[in-house]
Amino acid sequence: MDRKQCCVKLSVQPSRGLMDEKFIVLVQNALPGSQLTIRALHQCEDGHSWEAFGHYTADTTGTINVSEDPSIRGTYSGVEQMGLLWSLRPIPGSKPGLRMRKKNIQTPMEVTISVYQGHQTEGFADLVPLSGVVVERWYMAPGVRRIPVTEGGLTATLFLPSGPGPFPGLLDLWGGGGQLVEYRAALLASHGFASMAIDYLTSKFTMETGKMVDNQYFETAYRVLQQHPQVCGSKIAMIGLSFGTSMTLKMAIYSEVIKLSAAVCISGSHVQPVEGSVEEIMGFFQKNAGKTRFNEKNEAIWRDLLLPIPTDPSLKADVGRLQCPLLLVVGEDDQNWPAQESALDIKEMMARAGNSHLLTVLSYPNAGHLIEPPYTPHARSSTFKTVEIQEKVMCLWGGQTVEHSRAQEDAWKKILVFLRENLYGGRNPTSFSHL
């Protein structure tokens, strides 16, 4: 065995981190000037394998520092500290239309990072790496408590930060796919917000009765959160993505019960029948299903369903009545919802109403619909099933990987600062500088 090969040392610091924390991948003791490939491998809960890799050249001290040195080519190129995570994609031969989402957030995502001799692009499974380490990526910080909530007919999970509190609260909503998606709420709790992830489309109630929930469901969630002894009842915000935006705006503007300190709306729209129930709003979108387009790959584009933005005020949530700060996050290449057009219209409506000082818009060129916490793979399209449509369809979300990943990183940081400002009343938050 070649002794030279044995001595390459690979380290990743920190070896255990939160999902949104950066790490430094360092190769040492390599032959100066040697060509090496650094690769990440992850097997997700569904059993699919994902990989990412970059081609590097060791410097004269035999060192490669991924946060400082450029990858010449691979699934990412240039100086990309976290490229090994955000550029992960299913290994060749995988089923098409995969999307990586962790269901069990009490265990970490395990990624094996290895270094190989030469510039390799395929067949990694048959190669022996020079060195390999395992990295753990966590959604939950130590001490964060996960509490299933069934009170008042809710299907929800509350994540409480560690410590006595009280903590500001957060209601966390995902989109038309339904299910109880916990990972963002777990991560937000790790940043000090008592966060409740809510299943409002496929709740136990809906599955048993076949009926959609009504407005009271959200108000119940708000009340449960507000009354929790470790939650600051006067500091509750709501965060929604996609269809979750529709619900968030609806509650923020029209609910007599829900009084939000702030709202975050990602990749969504204010277009909805005002005073409509959840069912009616869903129905409104379904009515326009005929406007679905398909691209050359037969991927469904749904952004036209809500276009053109109506002028009829009864078809738009009246954002002029908003009394809390609103952060809109928009991907300009969103192929699923007309988030950009909606954002423009929201801006106009609020300017006319005189409350545009409450509005902040983050708009990202070439970012798609699924703007999620950073460093997980971008899915430009994936198989998707909404609660209305019974079969799976290949849905085009949009976005170009590099810009989309940058958008996720930037948006997440700004969302945390926005929430901190409005819920903690903080000044100069310094603790996110490591993100």
Add this chain to the structure above:
Amino acid sequence: PKQWAVLKRDEECMKLLSAMTQVVPPILSVTPCRALVDEKFKVLVENLPPGCPVTVRSLHHSEDKDDWEAYGHYVSDHSGVVSVSEDLSYGGTYTGKEPMGLLWSMRPVPGSRPGLRLRKMNVCTPMLVTISVHSGHEGFRDQAPLASVLTERWYMAPGIRRININEQGVQGTLFIPPGPGPFPGLLDMWGGGGGLLESRAALLASHGYVSLALDYLGFDQESENLEFKYFETAFNIIKDHPQVMPDRVGIFGLSLGSLVAVTLAAYSTIVKPCCIVCISCNHYYPARGSTVTSKFEGVTRWVLSLSARVNEDNQVIWKDVALEFITDPSNIAEVGRINCPTLLVNGCDDQNWPTVETAEDVARLMREAGKEHLLSRLAYPDTGHLIEPPFSPHFRATTFVMRSSKEKVILLWGGQTKPHSDAQEDSWRKILSFLQFHLYCGPNLKAKI
């Protein structure tokens, strides 16, 4: 009047803090929240009123069910921030700018039983430490904390495999880093306290070494030869492991463990360690025919029978008695026979063993044998006997149970907390770089290039 003004301001500040926290508490963060035990963290408190006195405290509930704590008194800046990495602690269990003071200055909480030592026996789970922030300085414990977070301190990096070893009569625990290898290896031994301590071997594996924590006391080996064979067999178990580079196996010993290291390096015809690290080195090797275990028993019985120095706190000091033993040249190992790079680490305030004199003696003997170029030494002022990986608390004296008689004594190890902790941090970094140089790079590799 000036003091009065300050007091009043503090009072007002605390009232303000109390009022604020009904609505909006301070924000405490520890980054990273999960780390290896030898990694640093940053503790930050935000959202406090400006100029506010607070206490940042750490609390750990040990496996032995004792509570350990450390704390520092701080004052927030104009933006309401306290940064433990950058601000001065005005008092507590540590003072000054001490990013890791909340760990290394830990001691048992008031009211605990005396002579405690903190050692984690189960290295598969992390050490849990609660960091909290409290209002005020004096009497900070009287109220509930304003905020607290839990941080995990790990001995094992992800992917490390832990394997119980019980073969060829050898007992211990083997830790293997993740990855294909092959890796350099280390035989790791603690001192006369007995029991199998895995913490350092697990940590060394996290730094890329296949490490065997060896259980070697209490086996009552029948003879010195058999015992020597035990150590050689243990060394070979590492060397012969398919994932270990056979010519890159070293030995790491503390106290009595370092005696094993030097004797293997000096006398073994079977094993050739690539390098050795000796912390608080012991080279006492009298009259052939007695095992390490019995030598140790002998020393301890002798020391107690001589009612060897007991200080005013009733703590037993072995150093002076042991010094008499090692002045006789026939009582010491022939370290001039060592042929591999050797690193000696000792504390100048070691009260348990005359390691200062030992280190001098080893240097002299190796110099006389023309082996001086192999030796490196680190000696730390005000540092005691138990030089452990960084950020573990310092114990000046702890309870020690005599293996045979079950008698309990309080042994004085020495050292003052701050310099001892600095020594732990500095020596660990230098030990790792010594190991990396000799076991990962090595002269052979350079010759190939």
